[in-house]
Amino acid sequence: MDIRHLRYFVGVCEAGSLSRAADRLHVAQPSLGQQISALETELDTQLFERSRRGMVLTNEGRVFLDHARVVLADVDRAREAVRNANAVPMGAVCLGLPTTVGLMATIPILAVCRSELPNVHLKLIEAYSGTLQEWLQAGRIDIAILYGDAVEVGLKKRALLDDQLAFIAGNGTDVPATFTLEQLENFPLILPGVEHGLRRMVESACAPLHIKLNVVAEIDSLGTVKRAAELGLGCTVLPPMAVAAEVAAGKLKAVPIEGPQMRRRVVLAINETRPGSLAKSRVIEIVERVIADMVAGGAWPAEQLGVMAQQIVHP
Incomplete structure (x- = not known):
């Protein structure tokens, strides 16, 4: 296996067919097909499903594509590093x-x-x-x-x-001057989904204190979460810098949540x-x-x- 094999393989993946890839790579189509077959033989696995409509990656091909792109990127970086060392x-x-x-x-x-x-x-x-x-x-x-x-x-x-994470609410919401983790129970919350790191952090901090969160909506879009808070549809938890512009404009309030758990x-x-x-x-x-x-x-x-x-x- 050499770099040429990898470039040809990635080229076919991106083009979707041997004919289009051959045109882009400036290689004769029969020769390109032979190179791909040789690569599959060396790897002892089928990388493409072939049909009249083109070339579709197999599961093994998709795995190999990730590695091929990393190797090619490393080759390009190495070339640039040598050229630009001084x-x-x-x-x-x-x-x-x-x-x-x-x-x-x-x-x-x-x-x-x-x-x-x-x-x-x-x-x-x-x-x-x-x-x-x-x-x-x-x-x-x-x-x-x-x-x-x-x-x-x-x-x-x-x-x-x-x-330090902060409690975020619309400007019309009555928010205490200091805010503790326990006070989250008192407000409807809009938080990202459970796979989000911030959501896991909030729930992990609340669990030992038996704090029950009132999550009224789950939204992963930061801009949408902030807009919903501005409209009074719920409150949220974010780092203060994420809402600095809205706080300065008087659209949102941000009060740091006390305690090391929210750092x-x-x-x-x-x-x-x-x-x-x-x-x-x-x-x-x-x-x-x-x-x-x-x-x-x-x-x-x-x-x-x-x-x-x-x-x-x-x-």
Whole structure:
């Protein structure tokens, strides 16, 4: 098996047929078909179901596609790293952010990267923290902002800050000046689904205290949750920075929920088994600097940390 086999395989997957893939790859169709058959023989498995309508991946083919894309991406990164070892940072870097973090941090990070790293193609992805961790471990993204500093196999983490979650309500809701976890029982709540990390955190904190939450709706969209709270359809729990604009505009109220159970650690993570690059190292530095400046300037109400969960060694 060589890199050419992998590129041909991915090309057929993306084109959906041998004829279209042959045109895109500038390879004769019979030769391309022979290369795919040789790859299947080497792997001792069928990667495609063939029909008049094209080529459809088998279950084994879908598994192999994920690995093939990671290998090809690594080859491209290696080529870029060698070319740019003593030059300006360039190439592609993929950064994953949880939605609540992305809401505040994506634009500032992008602005600084565009200014300082004009030759770096930055790809920004928003998803659940747990999903981002899986993608980071699989090599699908290069850097991730995650919640929680627990030790994970293959990951290195730097603790950035502690976020105190807050009770969020519409401006017309009567909210006490200080808020305890027990008081959540008194309000109708709109929370994300049970697979969401924030929902699990809230329920885990309430369970030992036998607090019964009145969840009137489950919504995973951050924007929709905030809009529903503005309209008085229910209250929610979010980090204060996720509603900073709405609070400033007088649309929402945010009161920190007292107690260590509602404190969430934000970390920067990389996969220590993946290759590094000058571009990746510089993006990491910018992410850390931008978030530190946001906390210091009050744009992100949180406690900045200098303690390392695990030291990140920049390549």
